[in-house]
Amino acid sequence: MARLGAVATVVLLAAAVVAAEGILDPTDFLALQAVRRSLDDMPGSDFFNSWDFTADPCGFPGVFCDGNRVSALALGDPRAGSPGLTGRLDPALGRMSALTELSLVPGRVQGELPASLAACANLRFLAVSKNLLSGAIPDGLGALANLRTLDVSFNQISGAIPPSLASLPSITNLILCHNQLTGAIPSFPDASPLLRLDLKHNTLSGGVPTLPGSLQYLSLASNRLTGQVDSILPRLTRLNFLDLSMNQLQGPIPPSVFTLPLSVLQLQRNFFSSPVQPAGDVTIPVVDLSYNRFWGPLSPLLAGIGQLYLNNNRFTGDVPSRLVQELVGTGGLQVLYLQHNFLTGIEISPSSSLPSGVSLCLMYNCMVPPVYAPCPIKAGTTNTRPADQCPEWRG
Numbered sequence: 001m002a003r004l005g006a007v008a009t010v011v012l013l014a015a016a017v018v019a020a021e022g023i024l025d026p027t028d029f030l031a032l033q034a035v036r037r038s039l040d041d042m043p044g045s046d047f048f049n050s051w052d053f054t055a056d057p058c059g060f061p062g063v064f065c066d067g068n069r070v071s072a073l074a075l076g077d078p079r080a081g082s083p084g085l086t087g088r089l090d091p092a093l094g095r096m097s098a099l100t101e102l103s104l105v106p107g108r109v110q111g112e113l114p115a116s117l118a119a120c121a122n123l124r125f126l127a128v129s130k131n132l133l134s135g136a137i138p139d140g141l142g143a144l145a146n147l148r149t150l151d152v153s154f155n156q157i158s159g160a161i162p163p164s165l166a167s168l169p170s171i172t173n174l175i176l177c178h179n180q181l182t183g184a185i186p187s188f189p190d191a192s193p194l195l196r197l198d199l200k201h202n203t204l205s206g207g208v209p210t211l212p213g214s215l216q217y218l219s220l221a222s223n224r225l226t227g228q229v230d231s232i233l234p235r236l237t238r239l240n241f242l243d244l245s246m247n248q249l250q251g252p253i254p255p256s257v258f259t260l261p262l263s264v265l266q267l268q269r270n271f272f273s274s275p276v277q278p279a280g281d282v283t284i285p286v287v288d289l290s291y292n293r294f295w296g297p298l299s300p301l302l303a304g305i306g307q308l309y310l311n312n313n314r315f316t317g318d319v320p321s322r323l324v325q326e327l328v329g330t331g332g333l334q335v336l337y338l339q340h341n342f343l344t345g346i347e348i349s350p351s352s353s354l355p356s357g358v359s360l361c362l363m364y365n366c367m368v369p370p371v372y373a374p375c376p377i378k379a380g381t382t383n384t385r386p387a388d389q390c391p392e393w394r395g
Helices: 002-023 026-038 089-093 115-119 138-143 255-259 321-328
Strands: 037-043 064-066 069-075 083-086 100-102 108-112 123-125 132-133 149-151 155-159 174-175 181-183 195-200 203-207 217-219 224-227 241-242 249-252 264-266 286-289 295-297 307-309 314-319 335-337 342-346 358-360
Touching: 026 037, 026 089, 089 115, 108 203, 115 138, 314 321
Parallel strands: 069 100, 083 108, 100 123, 108 132, 123 149, 132 155, 149 174, 155 181, 174 195, 181 203, 195 217, 203 224, 217 241, 224 249, 241 264, 264 286, 286 307, 295 314, 307 335, 314 342, 335 358
Antiparallel strands: 037 083, 064 069
């Protein structure tokens, strides 16, 4: 016992020497040593070359101090294209109780996100994307009242999203995309300050829950979500990006969705079924409603869109002349995909030539396309639907 006590004293004295020189708390000093032992540079990286613990750790690359405590830790060289790190994140990270920011550059760090991080009560920013982290998101992170950004994207994180994350009082960015998360999306309180919610490319199921009106970016694409969203979307009046594509969502789309200040609206590859009748002119740059069950006539109010994908639906009637004018004239419509619908006509001269950079596809409708326009390969090679599928076709 006396020998163990002597060893501990030596370690603390060594830390105290460094603390006296670099004014670093001994607990943080020892935690940094543990972090260093658990990680290594990938070939081509020299991030740890100057981590020499005979010097002041507050001068190490990626270590930022406030007084005698480590306040931020940026692990790895942040320069674009620089190789990252390998190894694991040591639980000793949780002993840096003054830590406010922890980031990890893209690399091959594996293992679980340490549950001990829940002890870092001041943590505001946690970003460890594009590594090989696995296991579940620690439940304790839901107790970090100061956490504003949580980014564990592009890893192999599995299990459910802890419901406590949705109730974090300071969270503004929750980025969990490109993982293996399962289960339901938790409901968020109305008072949540959340601005960005990115859960795309997981295996989440169930319906889209109540979401806070503060949201500006919402991506739930490539999951297994079901149910309707017509009562949810009208509340999200600040959205500038919306992607619900590649799910199993159904029901109508409220006209108010087209009045949102969106730069992108992606609803493709679902089971949405309703007419598409916005209340006013739509000026969203990109709208993709393809591969759904939308029906009824095309609205001329869609002519102000830059790229409009309506293919593989059940639209009927003639293509509005306003859409044609915006496409072949000097308008902003650059892409108009209408293939695989039940459209019966379009007023465009067979001798018309589309402006350079403009794309139009009319294949497999209840009409013969009057102009030649290259279509995507997925449109197939059949110009016109069989006559028995087009009872109102004028011929």
